[in-house]
Amino acid sequence: MNTELFFIPFFPLAGFIMLALAGKRLPKRVVASIGAGSVGLSALLASATGIRFLLAPPQGQVLSLTLWDWMQVGGTTVSVSFLLDPLSLIMVLVITVVGFLIHLYATQFMEHDEGYSRFFAYMNLFVFAMLVLVLADNLVVLYLGWEGVGLCSYLLIGFWYADPANGRAARKAFIVTRVGDTAMAIGLFLLFSHLGTLNINELMIAAPARWPVGADTAVLAAALLLGGAVGKSAQLPLQVWLPDAMAGPTPVSALIHAATMVTAGVYLVARTHVLFELAPPVQAAVAVIGAATLLIAGLSALAQRDIKRVLAYSTISQIGYMFLALGVGAWSAAMFHFMTHAFFKALLFLGAGVVILAQHEEHDMFRMGGLRDKLPATFWTFLVGAASLSAVPLVTAGFYSKDLILWHAWSAPRGGAALWAAGLAGAFITSLYTFRMVFLTFFGESKTGISFKPGRAMTVPLMLLAGLSIIGGFVELPETLGNLPLFSRFLNPVLPAGPASSPEGVSEFFLQLDASFASLAGIGVAWVLYVLRPAFVVKLTAVPAVESARKFWLAGGDFDALYNRLFVRPFVRLAEMSKRDFIDSGYTGIADLSSAANHLLSRTQTGNIRWYAMGIALGAAVFLAIVVVLSP
C-alpha cells in the first residue's frame, strides 16, 4: 500500500475541514499554523516520496493507490484511485512546495483581514482539489479535482465580496471556464462511449489500438479536451477571465492564477498526449493557439498600468509558450517551462504583493518608483524573478526552459520558422514589459513613502523562490551547454522524449544566440525608454495612432467588447424576449389570480364584530335552507 498518496491530499483537506468548522473561534496564530502547516506537511511528504522515487524507483515508475469504488455504471467501475508517476510527481512537488511558500507568505499578508480563517480554509481546499486533479488515475476523478479548483478560484477571486466588482470578476472567471469545462465533459462522454473506459492509462493504450492517426472521432475527442484546457489555462479564445481574476488577494493570484491552476490545461494535454498525437490537426491548433496567445497577451501586458494585470497577461503569455511546446510535441519542454514558470511567476506576484502593500494598496505602476532602496529584499528577489521571466541567458531558469521550447518550435517536424519567430518576438516583448515593470516600480524617483516593511514570513518565501528561479533551470541543460537532460530523462517513462530534430538547418547554438539577443534587447529597450528617456514615451503616446493602439491593448485586444457584442448582448436580448412568453403568462396568471382573491377576502376582515356576527348568522341560515330544500 502506498499510503503516502492518501496523506498528501489528506492534510490540506483536514486543514480545510478544521478551519471551516472552527476557524472563527481559533486565534490567528492557530489558524495560520493549521493553514500553512497542513500544506507544509504535504510538501514534506511529497519531497520524501520524490526522494524515494529517485533513489529506488518503484516498479514501472508508478505508485498507485485505490481508495474505494466510487460508482459502478454499465459494467465499468469508477474508483477513487490515485496514481503517482514522474509527471504527476513534478506537479505534486510544485503544488505543495510553492503552495507552502505562498501560504507562509499569506500568514503575514492577510494578517489584518477579517476573513483570515476563511482565506486559509479556501486555500487549503484549493490545494486539496489541485492534488486530486494531478493524482487522479481516471478522468472522472480528474474532472472532480478540475471542478474543485474552479470552485476555489471562484471563491477566492470574490474573496472580498463586499465590492460588487470582485463578485462580477469571480462570476466571469467561473462562467468563462465553464464554457471550456462543458466541452471537456462532452469529450469525456465521447471517449467513454467509444472506448468504454475512463482510466487514463487504459485510454492511452486503447485509443491508438482503436483509431488510426487522424481518425475523425480522435480529432473530435482531442478538440473537446483542448476546449477544457483552453478555458482553464486562459488561452485564446477564452483568455478574458484571467486579467479580471486579479481582483482576488495577491497570494491567490500567485498560487491559483500563476503557479498551479491555470497550468492544469497544460497538464491535461500532456497527460493525454497520446490522444493528441492521434489528431494532428488539433495538435497543430494547440501550437497556433499558443503562439497567437503569447503574442496577444504579451502586447497587452505592454500597455497595462496595473502591476498585477501586467503579471496576469504575462502568465497568459507564458502559458502560451507551454501550449506552443505541447503543439510541436515537446511534451517535457512544456512541463519544464511549467515548473520554472511556477517558481518565478509566484515570486513576481508575491513581490508585487509587497509593493502594493507598501504603497498603500496602489496598483498603478506610474505612481510608484524608487522602491529599490526602501524594499531591498523585495527588489533583489523581484529582479531575479524578472530576469528569469525575461530569460536572461545562462544564469536563469527561464532561459533554459524557454530556449528549449524555441529550439523545439524550430526543429520539430511539427514546428517551423513561423512558430519559432512568434516565440522569439514573444521573448523580446516579454523582457520589454517585464523590465518596464521593474524600472517603473523600483527605479526613478520615489513618489510616495512606504507604509509597510515585509517581515520574515514574507521575505523567506521570496528568497527561496528566487533561489529556485535560478537553480530550477540547471536540471535540464541543452546539448550545447553541458547536455544534461535530467528533467526529460526523468519524465521519459510518461512523456516520450522531445521530437526528433531535423538534421539540416541551423544549429541549436545559433538559435540560442538569437533568443539571448531578443531577451537582452528587450531589457535594453526598456532601459532606454523608461530610465534614460522617459520623455520620449510621453511624446510617443501623444501620437494618436500610438495612443489608440495603447487603448486597444490596454483592454487586452478588446476581446471583452467583442464577446459582449457577440454573446452577452444577444443572450440578454433573447432572455428579455422569452421573459414574457405564453407559458410564463400561464404561471404568472395563476399568481395574479390568487393575489386578487387574497385582496378580495382580506376586505372582509374588517375587525367589526357585528359584521362577523352577521356573517355567521347568514351562513347558518344558508346552510339551514340547503338542508331543508335538499332533505326528501
Add this chain to the structure above:
Amino acid sequence: MEHGLILAAILFGLGLAGVLVRRNIIFMLMSVEIMLNAAGLAFIAAGARWGAVDGQVMFIFILTMAAAEVSVGLALVLQMYHSFRTLDTDKVSTMKG
C-alpha cells in the same frame, strides 16, 4: 308544542337582531343571553312533546354554559373598558381591513 317553538323562534330572532343592531357590548351580551334562552326553550318544548327527559338535561347544560359565558364575557367587557374607555364595539376595531 308549536306555540313553544314559535315563541322560541321569535325570541331567537329578537336576540339575533339585538346582536346585529346594538353597538354597546353589554346589550350585545344580553341579546346573546336571549338567544341562548330561546334555544333552551326549544329544547324544553321538544322534550315535553316526546315525553323525553333529554330536553331538560340539555337546558341545564345551556344554563351552566350561559353562566360561564357571562362571567368570561363580563371580565372581557371590563378589560375592554379599561383599555379603550368605551363600550362601543365599532370603535375598538383596530384592524385596517
